[in-house]
Amino acid sequence: MLVSTYKLRVRYAETDKMGYAYYGVYSTYLEIARVEALRSIGISYATMESDGIMLPVRDVRLRYRRPLKYDDLFTISTTIASLPEGSRLHFTYQIHNEAGELCTEAETTLVFADAQTGRPIAPPDSFISALRPFVKE
Amino acid sequence: MLVSTYKLRVRYAETDKMGYAYYGVYSTYLEIARVEALRSIGISYATMESDGIMLPVRDVRLRYRRPLKYDDLFTISTTIASLPEGSRLHFTYQIHNEAGELCTEAETTLVFADAQTGRPIAPPDSFISALRPFVKE
Amino acid sequence: MLVSTYKLRVRYAETDKMGYAYYGVYSTYLEIARVEALRSIGISYATMESDGIMLPVRDVRLRYRRPLKYDDLFTISTTIASLPEGSRLHFTYQIHNEAGELCTEAETTLVFADAQTGRPIAPPDSFISALRPFVKE
Amino acid sequence: MLVSTYKLRVRYAETDKMGYAYYGVYSTYLEIARVEALRSIGISYATMESDGIMLPVRDVRLRYRRPLKYDDLFTISTTIASLPEGSRLHFTYQIHNEAGELCTEAETTLVFADAQTGRPIAPPDSFISALRPFVKE
Numbered sequence: 202m203l204v205s206t207y208k209l210r211v212r213y214a215e216t217d218k219m220g221y222a223y224y225g226v227y228s229t230y231l232e233i234a235r236v237e238a239l240r241s242i243g244i245s246y247a248t249m250e251s252d253g254i255m256l257p258v259r260d261v262r263l264r265y266r267r268p269l270k271y272d273d274l275f276t277i278s279t280t281i282a283s284l285p286e287g288s289r290l291h292f293t294y295q296i297h298n299e300a301g302e303l304c305t306e307a308e309t310t311l312v313f314a315d316a317q318t319g320r321p322i323a324p325p326d327s328f329i330s331a332l333r334p335f336v337k338e
Numbered sequence: 339m340l341v342s343t344y345k346l347r348v349r350y351a352e353t354d355k356m357g358y359a360y361y362g363v364y365s366t367y368l369e370i371a372r373v374e375a376l377r378s379i380g381i382s383y384a385t386m387e388s389d390g391i392m393l394p395v396r397d398v399r400l401r402y403r404r405p406l407k408y409d410d411l412f413t414i415s416t417t418i419a420s421l422p423e424g425s426r427l428h429f430t431y432q433i434h435n436e437a438g439e440l441c442t443e444a445e446t447t448l449v450f451a452d453a454q455t456g457r458p459i460a461p462p463d464s465f466i467s468a469l470r471p472f473v474k475e
Numbered sequence: 476m477l478v479s480t481y482k483l484r485v486r487y488a489e490t491d492k493m494g495y496a497y498y499g500v501y502s503t504y505l506e507i508a509r510v511e512a513l514r515s516i517g518i519s520y521a522t523m524e525s526d527g528i529m530l531p532v533r534d535v536r537l538r539y540r541r542p543l544k545y546d547d548l549f550t551i552s553t554t555i556a557s558l559p560e561g562s563r564l565h566f567t568y569q570i571h572n573e574a575g576e577l578c579t580e581a582e583t584t585l586v587f588a589d590a591q592t593g594r595p596i597a598p599p600d601s602f603i604s605a606l607r608p609f610v611k612e
Numbered sequence: 613m614l615v616s617t618y619k620l621r622v623r624y625a626e627t628d629k630m631g632y633a634y635y636g637v638y639s640t641y642l643e644i645a646r647v648e649a650l651r652s653i654g655i656s657y658a659t660m661e662s663d664g665i666m667l668p669v670r671d672v673r674l675r676y677r678r679p680l681k682y683d684d685l686f687t688i689s690t691t692i693a694s695l696p697e698g699s700r701l702h703f704t705y706q707i708h709n710e711a712g713e714l715c716t717e718a719e720t721t722l723v724f725a726d727a728q729t730g731r732p733i734a735p736p737d738s739f740i741s742a743l744r745p746f747v748k749e
Binding site: 369 | 486487488502503506507510519520521524545546
């Protein structure tokens, strides 16, 4: 199981008039967290896109348990539990605040796709090789 | 069943380097769609907040079927199928592009909460009265 | 002088914890307003980009006089006073709230550029032809 | 002169279909940079707001020289050159990419204001005391 953690701080731009991080901005937090999770095992998402492979999101699910507030420093734990199934790659996430309380749970499915055609493709071998040591087959 | 439709256009700010509407911006689309759905039956979310009641999002689920591109004009259909259960209010959504193709499906649960304490509360009577004619009990 | 007006409403996503439209979101408002100003004289920015010409922003200036609040319906007036000078195109903007009060003033300079190389280029003839009837030479 | 530097990375959410950081997102970068500049001399903007003082932006000016691209790591240098004049506080900014090239220049004026009334007020003494050692009178 690949588990990667990353710390972020709630920006003023991300708050709404309730004074909380806006519910839509969590998708951005998840994106940053999974890019950093991949970077931690030597995979650059930017390079992958330059090489003609993109990873659009197929579905997302978010459960908001406690709000994050302006300037809160929080930790996202990102987990990849298994190799891609076909062209699909699954991530789960947990966000904890500085007090260690669970604030948000999420999961996303992404799809390896050809940047030209938009069609699903098999994950590149280099991706599988980098991920395999961490996950169950 | 209350069904409300609203048209929006993809802003340049909302695109990402794939050239599509960024997956995180759909949460904003859903927010606009449900505010307009409530406005269509005489409920102002802005007024409700001024009156001390807020409606934070408890959970969201999005399924992306086809991308929206820059300047695409799309239609969001928002459905409220039933009265709130306790303090929870459920919405479902569908997004179609100009060709009439289904692009996105979503659902959200929101919670009536006291703006001071953040605690769940019963929906205001005026809300129930405005919604009741449209939904099954 | 080409003067185009467009109405927008402040989204919840665009508010910040002060309860106002976040100062950074005005750049998005300006972008929408100028795209609609061009559309009003038959120029599609989306088509222009597909044809390999982009219009990145060179500079922006914003003066915030009165805040916009959540759900405020406001009007942006966009003015193009003259043809492009070389590859530069200048816009000025005013935002008024529903009470008719001036809330924001802005100006931007954009640059016609080749989408492949990023280099400044002359505006396309079709652009000049569409704009000329409205502006002083 | 207080000069503070802060590093940020361009998020995927911040790119647009040109593949660059969207021009509107720089306002967010400036906001983060000035909050961190104040934090570096012991001033918490979050605490100041809790204490009833806010700092809305009065005007902003941005000059885009070179684009930032997805995943670029960049440095913002924030400068406060002098104490507030009346209720106004002035910041200037420079953004450099990893190659050390100047990408963006900016300046903003902010106004100390009462969070209840929105009216301009004198800066708090604690703010002046914290800043005075670094700037010319």
